[in-house]
Amino acid sequence: MDEPALKMITQPDAATNPPAHEVIYRRLRDQILFGEIAPGQALTIQGLADRLSAGMTPVREAIRRLTAEGALVFQGNRRVCVPELTAENISEIIYARQWLESHLGLRATERATPAALTRLTEIDRAVDRAILAGDLRSYLQGNHAFHAMIYDLADAPILAEMAERLWLRFGPSLRVVIGRIGTQNLPDKHKDMLECMRTGDSEGAARAMREDMLQGMEQIRDMLDLSERDN
Amino acid sequence: MDEPALKMITQPDAATNPPAHEVIYRRLRDQILFGEIAPGQALTIQGLADRLSAGMTPVREAIRRLTAEGALVFQGNRRVCVPELTAENISEIIYARQWLESHLGLRATERATPAALTRLTEIDRAVDRAILAGDLRSYLQGNHAFHAMIYDLADAPILAEMAERLWLRFGPSLRVVIGRIGTQNLPDKHKDMLECMRTGDSEGAARAMREDMLQGMEQIRDMLDLSERDN
DNA sequence: CTCTGGAAAATTTGATCATATTCTTGGCGG
DNA sequence: CCGCCAAGAATATGATCAAATTTTCCAGAG
Incomplete structure (x- = not known):
């Protein structure tokens, strides 16, 4: 019917x-x-x-x-x-990310499959292309995607969420920094990271993640120090 | 007028x-x-x-x-x-709290005023009274208030918020544990913590916070191990 | 004859919107 | 310079629509 x-x-x-x-x-x-x-x-x-x-x-x-x-x-x-970061805020974020990034990088290396490594390599190539093209938005997205995939591989949802949440805090400032100094001569420890993951060197991967994070955060801190000195 | x-x-x-x-x-x-x-x-x-x-x-x-x-x-x-914690979740929380609690405890010790110490001592006495009386709710509230005040003294809002958020995750399970084993023979490193804060021993305070956290978390982990073995 | 499985209807729940009410704020007049 | 008024923005309620779950009913098998 x-x-x-x-x-x-x-x-x-x-x-x-x-x-x-x-x-x-x-x-x-x-x-x-x-x-x-x-x-x-x-x-x-x-x-x-x-x-x-x-x-x-x-x-x-x-x-x-x-x-x-x-x-x-x-x-x-x-x-x-959107909150404006202070220099103290950046110090807190650096302290937290030191533990988070290295631990998540270590766990991701222990759990990475060949397929995941292939995908990570692709993302990193996209980041390189964005740097060469001076495409700010694509660089920021790709850089975030690279770290987000590592968080995901680490299979530690609570720590991954803490790390993700910190991105929301420094993301706006990161954009300002990169927009100011350009996408050239950006730190990129992603190659080291990928090499460590391929060889299963989890300690090295943890170190690479930490250093990659530190370089980015230091740039934000430098900018904040300058602008706070202006006042 | x-x-x-x-x-x-x-x-x-x-x-x-x-x-x-x-x-x-x-x-x-x-x-x-x-x-x-x-x-x-x-x-x-x-x-x-x-x-x-x-x-x-x-x-x-x-x-x-x-x-x-x-x-x-x-x-x-x-x-x-309300989510049910797994043993892996607890391991993540322990990892995060290890550096959060010790760092916040250290900073709080460096910044504690005599008035703040007096207030902290009062809170700890209220916790003791709750333990003696077997008052579960008052114990949980007082224990949380003790840590929350230390977070506040540390003057690190981002890290404090991360620590506070972890309480929301293990709080429900903590209630179950304490409700099961009773408020007697509870770990209490609060006395050590207060003594370190009074003498300005910030390293010792960091250690006391970490140990206090660890004792509580281990109890939750033990309970989770048991209940997961039941399945 | 009873029990089980499935499908459809009904009830419950969630999502969104329009609207009223309250609170803040900025301007104007005393 | 202070206080009042008006405009606008946010909060909160109720209604309405859509979706999902539950319940009920019927059919078929044991």
Whole structure:
């Protein structure tokens, strides 16, 4: 009597699957992570709702998540904005990442499959291409993807989440730094890292991860020292 | 001419100041932190809205924050629940807390004022009273307050937030452990910690914090090993 | 005759929006 | 210079739609 096939015909909305607040969260998160929203810039819920052409309820939920993750902070009583890092903040982040990156790098090396190494090598090549092309956005995305994949390989979800969350804090500043000094002469310990992973040298991989992190963080710290001296 | 006192009379709503989603977040957070919501127990948004006699929007926002903090996880597609820890999870938490607690303890010792030491001693006495009385809830609250005050003294907001967030993960399990073995013969390195802080022995304070953490975590690990062996 | 398995309907739950209410803030007038 | 008023933004409620789970009912097999 009724057509059961009708449902499949009238259902091209498989793309609607992820809820709106999730989509908005992801978009805002990426925009913060890759520095498209400048540190210190104020955001309003209604402004975001208009800009992303969404209702304000999903925007509110996305903002709650991001403030809980430290990617946004309450400014005064009513507004939120991307926080501006201080030199002390960077020292804390360096201290935490020292432990996190080296440990995750070590575990990832112990667990890496050949397929994973192939994929990591591909990502690193994309990073190289972005550096040569001076493509800032692609560099930042690729660099993050490289570390994120290592976190994933490490099979330590809690530590990986802690590491990911720190990216949200220094990401905006990283963008400013790289945008200032250009994508040339960037530190890249990724080659060392890959070589250690291929040979199973987990201690060396931990050292490479730590050094790669340190070089990037030192650049941010130098910039912050300069701008704080200006005041 | 006009009565300025009138304002105070017509304004008994000073308690309305914190927004509802903030209040709900805090209540839920405490209930999770002190194990009043059992690990694995499913929660629904509407159920919570009824139980806390609130609208569902503030409840939704509170749940977003708590899931972002790892205090809740999505269960399937529809429900959220307090996560159950695995033995691997505990190992990760131990690794992270090893350097977090010791570093925060060291910094707190360097910055502690006499007034702060007095307050810490008071908190520790309250913990002792709770242990003697077998008052589980007061013990958990006091123990947390002791560590939270040290985090606060350390003046390292990012690291302190990381440490606080880990409490949300092992808090529910801690409640189960202590509820099982009783509040007697609990580890208490708080006395060592206070003595080191008084004498300015920051290295010793770091060691005391680490050992206090380790003793508590080992108890949780032992329980998890047992229950996983049961399966 | 009873038990089990599956399908469909109904109820419960979640997501989003529109709207009202409250609170902050900035400007204007005394 | 202070206080009041207005505009705008955020919070919170209720309604509405969509989705999922549960329950119920029926059929077939033991």
